[in-house]
Every structure is written in C-alpha cells, then in structure tokens.
Amino acid sequence: MPLRIRLRPRALCLRIMHPKTPLSASYASLATATTPAPPIEHIRSVPPVLRYPPTQPPSHKPPEVRKTQLHRQYQSLLKSSALILLFQHNNVKAVELMGIRRELAIALDKVDAERAKNGQPLFADQIKLQIIQTGIFASALRVVEFFNPVESTLDHAQHPTDPRTPTSVQITQTTNSPEDERFKHGLSKHAWDVASNRKLKIELEPLLSGPLAIVAFPAVSPQHLKTVLSILSPSPDFPAPRRKANPDLYEPAVQSGLQKMMLLGARVEGKVFDMEGTKWVGGIEGGIDGLRAQLVQMLQGVGGSLASALEGASRSLYFTVEGRRMDMEEKENPTKKEE
Amino acid sequence: MITRFLTNVRVKFNPFSPRAKPARLFLSLIPPDARASGMVIDTKMLPRTSKEPATLGVKFKDGKELNLELDKMRITEVMEEVDRHSRILARKEELTGN
Numbered sequence: 363m364p365l366r367i368r369l370r371p372r373a374l375c376l377r378i379m380h381p382k383t384p385l386s387a388s389y390a391s392l393a394t395a396t397t398p399a400p401p402i403e404h405i406r407s408v409p410p411v412l413r414y415p416p417t418q419p420p421s422h423k424p425p426e427v428r429k430t431q432l433h434r435q436y437q438s439l440l441k442s443s444a445l446i447l448l449f450q451h452n453n454v455k456a457v458e459l460m461g462i463r464r465e466l467a468i469a470l471d472k473v474d475a476e477r478a479k480n481g482q483p484l485f486a487d488q489i490k491l492q493i494i495q496t497g498i499f500a501s502a503l504r505v506v507e508f509f510n511p512v513e514s515t516l517d518h519a520q521h522p523t524d525p526r527t528p529t530s531v532q533i534t535q536t537t538n539s540p541e542d543e544r545f546k547h548g549l550s551k552h553a554w555d556v557a558s559n560r561k562l563k564i565e566l567e568p569l570l571s572g573p574l575a576i577v578a579f580p581a582v583s584p585q586h587l588k589t590v591l592s593i594l595s596p597s598p599d600f601p602a603p604r605r606k607a608n609p610d611l612y613e614p615a616v617q618s619g620l621q622k623m624m625l626l627g628a629r630v631e632g633k634v635f636d637m638e639g640t641k642w643v644g645g646i647e648g649g650i651d652g653l654r655a656q657l658v659q660m661l662q663g664v665g666g667s668l669a670s671a672l673e674g675a676s677r678s679l680y681f682t683v684e685g686r687r688m689d690m691e692e693k694e695n696p697t698k699k700e701e
Numbered sequence: 702m703i704t705r706f707l708t709n710v711r712v713k714f715n716p717f718s719p720r721a722k723p724a725r726l727f728l729s730l731i732p733p734d735a736r737a738s739g740m741v742i743d744t745k746m747l748p749r750t751s752k753e754p755a756t757l758g759v760k761f762k763d764g765k766e767l768n769l770e771l772d773k774m775r776i777t778e779v780m781e782e783v784d785r786h787s788r789i790l791a792r793k794e795e796l797t798g799n
Contacts, residue, residue, distance in 0.1 A: 450725060453733040568719045572729050618736055624728070624744060626716045636717060636749035 420540035421549035430549060432495055436502035437548045443578035445587065446629045447640065448566075449594065451493060451575045451622060458619025462594070463491055465611050466577075469589045469603070477585070485580050489590065493575045500570040502548075504557040507564055507632075511546040511553075565634040569626050582630060584653075587644040595625040599641050702730050702780045703787035707740055709760035714771070715747040723776040724755045730780070761786055 414420055423430045440446070454462075470486035477484055543552045564570075577590055588600060593611070596602035605612050628640040635643065646653050712728060714721035728744065736742060747753055755771040757779065765786060769779060 450729070452729045452731060455733050568717050568721070571722055572725045621736060621742070622733075624746070626746075627749075637746055638748055 419545055419547055419550065420542075421547075422540060422551040422554045423549075425549070429498055432498045433502050433505075434549055436494065436499050437506055439578055440503060440506045443580060444582045444631050445579040445643075447577040447579075447587075447590065447594075448569055448626045448628065449491075449575045449577070450624045450626055451573050452624070454619050454622050455615075458615050458622075459491075459493075461610075461613060461616035462619050462623070465608075465616060466491060466590065466593055468608075468610075469593050470586060473585055473589050483581075485583070485586070488580050489577060489586060491575055491577050491594075493573075496570055496572065496574050499574070499576075500564075500567070501554075501557070503564055503566065503570070504562075505548045505553050508557045508559070508562050509548060509553040566627070566629060574626075575623070582643070584644055584646040587640075591625070591641070591644050594620065594623055595637075596620075597641070600644060703784055703791065704731055704735060704740075706762045706787045706790045707735075707759055707783075708762055709741045709743075709758075711743045711745075711758035712756070713745040713747065713753070714755035715749065715751045715753065717749045718755070720772050721755045723771045723774055723779050724757060726776045727757060727779055759783055761790060763790060 418425055421430055423433075425431075451459075466489075467486070470489055474484040474486040540551045542550075545552050547553065577594070579586060591597075592600040592602050603611060610616070625637055625640065627637065628635045628643070630640075630643060710727075710731065712724050714724035716725070728742070731740070731742065757769045757771055759767045759769075761767070767782065767786065769782060771779065
C-alpha cells in the first residue's frame with residue numbers, strides 16, 4: 363500500500379543506523395531500520411503467550427452463563443461421587459423440601475455421631491438432596507462417560523507463562539479459539555463433539571427425563587445409604603424411624619413431600635442399579651469394612667481348602683503306606699514274640 | 702390437565718424402559734395439593750428386567766374408571782383421554798350451578 367504521508371525518497375536514505383555489530387556496518391545501502399539478528403548462541407526461545415486465563419480455557423458455550431457453570435458442577439459431581447441416587451420430585455413445595463432436607467440432615471448426623479466413635483470417616487455434611495437440571499445433567503454425564511482425553515502429567519505441571527517453566531518444555535500449542543481440538547477440559551467444544559456422538563448411549567438415559575433430584579455420596583457407605591433410603595423411600599427393608607423417636611418426620615408437610623418423591627435408580631461407581639439393586643447395596647451388613655472382612659474371610663477359606671485339596675492326594679498316600687508299614691511291623695513283631 | 706375430578710391414580714411402570722416416560726410425566730402433572738384434597742395416588746415400580754407394559758388406572762368422581770396402556774401412547778394423548786372425561790364432568794358441574 364502506498365504511504366499516507368508523502369516522504370521524499372532522499373529523506374529515507376539519510377536515516378541510516380550505525381549498528382555496533384560488524385554485520386551490516388559496511389552496508390550503507392541497506393538503509394532499513396532493522397536491528398540485525400544476534401548470533402545463534404544468544405537466541406533464547408520465548409514461551410508462547412496464552413491469551414486466555416489458565417483457569418478458564420475457551421468453552422463451547424459462553425462461560426458466564428448458568429448453563430456452563432452447572433455443566434461444570436455436574437461434571438465434577440459425577441466424577442467425585444461414588445454413589446448417586448436418582449429421585450423424581452413431583453411438584454414438591456419449598457416448605458416440604460425444606461422439611462425433607464432437615465430430616466435428612468438430622469438422620470445423617472446421627473449416623474456420623476456413631477461413626478465418630480469408631481473413628482471412621484465422616485461425610486454427613488457432604489450428602490445433600492439436590493434438584494438438578496435434567497438436560498444439562500444428561501449432557502454432563504455424556505461428557506464424563508465418553509470424553510477421556512489422554513492426559514499427560516506435563517499438562518498439569520507446567521504452564522507456558524509461569525516463569526519457573528524451563529523454556530525447553532513441550533507445551534500444547536493451543537490457540538485461543540474454542541474450536542481447537544487440543545483442549546482437554548470437559549467444557550471444550552472438542553469434548554462436546556466427542557460426547558454428542560449419538561451412537562454411544564448411556565445406561566442411565568431412560569431415567570433422565572422429567573423433574574429429577576439427586577443425592578450424591580462421596581463414597582459407597584451402606585450405613586449412610588440405609589439412612590437415606592429409610593427417610594426418602596421407606597419400605598419394609600428400610601423402615602422409617604418411629605413416630606416416637608422422630609416426631610418431626612411425621613409433620614404433614616414433610617410427609618406429603620416424601621410421598622411425592624420416587625426413587626428411580628442409582629449410579630454406583632459408574633454402574634447403574636435399579637431400585638432393588640440399590641436396596642441390595644444398602645443391605646450390605648457392616649458397611650464397606652464388613653464387606654471387606656467378608657471378602658478376606660472368603661479368600662482365606664478358599665486358600666486353605668485349595669491347599670488341603672492339593673496335598674490331599676499325597677497325604678492319603680502317606681497314610682496308606684504308613685498304615686501298611688505298621689501292619690507289617692505288627693505282623694513281624696508278634697511272629698518274633700511268638701518265637 | 703384438569704385434575705380436580707380425579708379421585709384415584711394408579712401407575713405401574715419400569716423406570717428403565719423408554720416407554721415409561723408418559724407414566725412419569727403424568728405423575729409430575731398432578732398438582733402439589735392434590736393429595737391433601739383427597740386424591741389417592743399409588744405408584745408401583747417394576748424391576749429393570751421386567752417387560753410388562755406401563756399402565757395407568759384413573760378413577761373419576763362420578764365413578765368412571767379409565768385404564769390406559771401407556772406402551773403406544775404419548776403423554777399428550779394420555780392427557781387428552783383423561784381430559785375428555787374431566788371436561789364432561791366440568792360441564793355437568795357448570796350446569797348444576799355450584
């Protein structure tokens with residue numbers, strides 16, 4: 363493009379730099395105002411500059427909208443909860459919901475008080491009844507199940523704009539556009555593309571319609587599960603606490619709210635269970651420790667019986683031979699005695 | 702959906718079957734105070750492996766019973782069926798002047 367300011371060509375020639383290095387000193391005709399490149403040994407590579415904050419890489423939808431925030435929350439909930447119960451709530455009023463949450467908290471605190479005596483980990487305050495946005499939850503579940511990028515440890519350890527990062531480090535050259543396929547976080551467009559492949563189906567899909575609420579447990583604890591089931595979906599296997607023991611539970615508001623809650627199923631460590639399966643998980647005696655003890659006992663028993671089965675053949679042979687020997691000795695001895 | 706003429710709702714479905722959706726949605730359409738004003742709602746959930754079709758049984762205030770198999774119906778069709786009789790009852794109510 364021609365210059366806006368009309369400069370006389372002679373004026374340009376007069377502006378010659380006097381460089382210090384010997385490279386262009388003798389070339390006055392090279393009247394360009396550029397610094398000559400330093401020798402190769404002095405070149406240092408500059409780490410790439412990220413134009414997005416490290417805590418918020420570009421996401422598929424705008425990051426400030428509630429949908430994206432909920433998506434991220436649900437992804438983290440799904441990854442961190444070992445056990446998730448799914449309920450349908452049919453027009454439960456706010457006062458009823460309040461009452462239900464209160465009763466749940468009281469019952470779980472009682473369980474935790476007992477566990478504190480035995481020194482077991484406590485997580486009553488992490489177990490809450492949460493009403494979820496079903497569509498966003500379904501989308502987050504798809505991302506969690508189907509988007510498994512290969513994460514190298516270097517991705518988390520080093521960051522380009524961190525001064526401690528050595529310049530020789532390999533850094534993923536991600537650009538600022540959300541469409542870049544090198545992004546590995548769950549909110550990226552790449553994650554959405556992978557997860558929205560309709561050929562992949564999640565097991566929980568038929569349950570994910572209508573108004574839903576979840577109760578998420580950080581670990582599979584049959585004790586806590588039993589308590590939650592006895593309050594939220596009482597049945598002969600999990601009877602609700604008696605009126606005398608817990609009069610507040612039988613308030614009309616709480617009872618009408620509880621009648622509107624339906625247990626649909628559960629997701630335990632990635633596997634889907636229906637109502638009976640959930641009851642089975644809740645019915646495991648003694649909690650996770652009891653289950654472990656049972657397993658250990660079974661394995662020990664198996665080991666013992668295996669060992670005895672293997673040596674049984676040689677043992678019976680030994681006894682047979684010994685018995686025969688004894689017999690023969692006895693026969694010899696009496697004959698000797700007789701003699 | 703007009704629900705003030707219903708006295709009894711009986712639903713049976715397998716939540717893992719995709720055809721149980723109208724059953725669940727019907728339950729979510731019942732207003733919050735329905736139980737307090739005398740409606741009896743009975744829900745039965747079938748196990749995951751069950752192949753039984755989802756059923757909905759509704760009783761009205763004039764004694765009429767409506768039993769629907771929700772296998773081939775969508776929720777809009779279910780609502781239409783229930784509303785049809787409810788509208789007849791509503792008209793009767795209007796005419797008798799309350």
